[in-house]
Amino acid sequence: MKVKRIRSPIDDKIIKNLKSGDFVLITGIIYTARDLAHKKLVELINRRKNLPVDLKNAIIYYTGPTPAKPGQVIGSIGPTTSSRMDIYTPVLIRYGLKGMIGKGERSKEVLNAIKKYKSIYFATIGGTGALLSEKVIFCEPVAFQELGPEAIYKLKVKDFPAIVINDTFGNDFYRRNRN
Amino acid sequence: MREIKASDITSVVRNLCIESNIKLPDDIKHALQKSYRTETSPIAKYVIKQIIKNYEIAEKKQIPICQDTGIAVVFIELGQDVHITDGDLYTAINDGVRFGYKDGYLRKSVVSDPFTRNNTFDNTPAMIHTEIVPGNKLKITVLPKGAGAENMSVLKMLNPSTEIDDIKKIVIETVINAGANACPPVIVGIGLGGTFDTVTLLAKKSLLRQIGSYNRDPFYTELEKELLTEINKLGIGPQGFGGKTTALAVFIEQYPCHIASLPIAVNLQCHACRHTSCII
Numbered sequence: 037m038k039v040k041r042i043r044s045p046i047d048d049k050i051i052k053n054l055k056s057g058d059f060v061l062i063t064g065i066i067y068t069a070r071d072l073a074h075k076k077l078v079e080l081i082n083r084r085k086n087l088p089v090d091l092k093n094a095i096i097y098y099t100g101p102t103p104a105k106p107g108q109v110i111g112s113i114g115p116t117t118s119s120r121m122d123i124y125t126p127v128l129i130r131y132g133l134k135g136m137i138g139k140g141e142r143s144k145e146v147l148n149a150i151k152k153y154k155s156i157y158f159a160t161i162g163g164t165g166a167l168l169s170e171k172v173i174f175c176e177p178v179a180f181q182e183l184g185p186e187a188i189y190k191l192k193v194k195d196f197p198a199i200v201i202n203d204t205f206g207n208d209f210y211r212r213n214r215n
Numbered sequence: 216m217r218e219i220k221a222s223d224i225t226s227v228v229r230n231l232c233i234e235s236n237i238k239l240p241d242d243i244k245h246a247l248q249k250s251y252r253t254e255t256s257p258i259a260k261y262v263i264k265q266i267i268k269n270y271e272i273a274e275k276k277q278i279p280i281c282q283d284t285g286i287a288v289v290f291i292e293l294g295q296d297v298h299i300t301d302g303d304l305y306t307a308i309n310d311g312v313r314f315g316y317k318d319g320y321l322r323k324s325v326v327s328d329p330f331t332r333n334n335t336f337d338n339t340p341a342m343i344h345t346e347i348v349p350g351n352k353l354k355i356t357v358l359p360k361g362a363g364a365e366n367m368s369v370l371k372m373l374n375p376s377t378e379i380d381d382i383k384k385i386v387i388e389t390v391i392n393a394g395a396n397a398c399p400p401v402i403v404g405i406g407l408g409g410t411f412d413t414v415t416l417l418a419k420k421s422l423l424r425q426i427g428s429y430n431r432d433p434f435y436t437e438l439e440k441e442l443l444t445e446i447n448k449l450g451i452g453p454q455g456f457g458g459k460t461t462a463l464a465v466f467i468e469q470y471p472c473h474i475a476s477l478p479i480a481v482n483l484q485c486h487a488c489r490h491t492s493c494i495i
Contacts, residue, residue, distance in 0.1 A: 037257055102279050102322040111320055112282040117363050117396045140396035161265050161454055162398035163487040165282035166273035184334045185322045213450060213457035
């Protein structure tokens, strides 16, 4: 398997070079957000308020980690099902979000937004939260801490493994694999 | 009458919550290792390898296998000759969950109401299923159930005229529809018969079976085997990235039902099939 190393935040130039099925290692800053955090972000956008995180060129990782044990940066941190975020995602992509990491297929609306605004959707391996926690070198809660595991965390990751599912050319890695 | 202290139940439940979230049962480990040997595509082999590495890291570092440490499903088999002292059973269990999820650094994934959605911050309440059985023992099983696979599960009330091929179609469609959401390779728990409520419990309980065990009725043994073969021909593969291992096992549990009914429940379980039991 060919490996592409990319940095986050990402831009159009990096995204243009990524194809469905590519294996990538991500280094840089990514943000966690799941159900309730998405709901709150979209509410803020709709009310034309400032967001607590800078989504321009950002990658969001759909996850809710376990609490860190003493001496740990973060607990287990694998992906959650992306489709639950589908209803909110096109709004965030229009706002400047460039990448998403999760698991499972996306809706037509999300796929259209990915193509139109040159965004990218990655999957990482569900149920490997212990292994993925080793790729997180720094973690800081940045918003909605009252939501507990659903808060937004800023993560610094090194060589975080993922696979490109939906590229900007309309390819879908999951659909390609079905017999 | 044998006396069991509520505080002993709490302490057992606490430990089971922590242990089940950190250590994968051996039968699941073996099934994953077998899948690594049978997969041929590099991507499928890679995924299974990562899953194996993950359970090794979790056990070594004593951290959860998956960040979704689940809602605690607790099965109780209470001997009718047991008398619980110094407290009540359900409070004792919920206290155990509360302590386990705190002391084990497990994620608190329960909200107090489906609409207001405020986190209870201690992972209670547990989902408790109690059976009264003969004897003076108490068996406690904790199955932390993540939502990825749970959300893709299905319940249908069919007509008695339903053919076995229709049953197969429902199961296979459930697996296809779940795709990567359910974190394949999955375990497919099927309940057949009973009523609207009991059929789902049959499906859920089947997930506690050992991989390699089969239904005692040869008709259902055959159906389990056929379904597993057909599911693994779908090509969904580990994590939906393509491959031969879409499911590790298919378990069917059947029960008598009404002359007019044929309920079916398909409860999906991700590869992190965590459960641990203890007999007091």
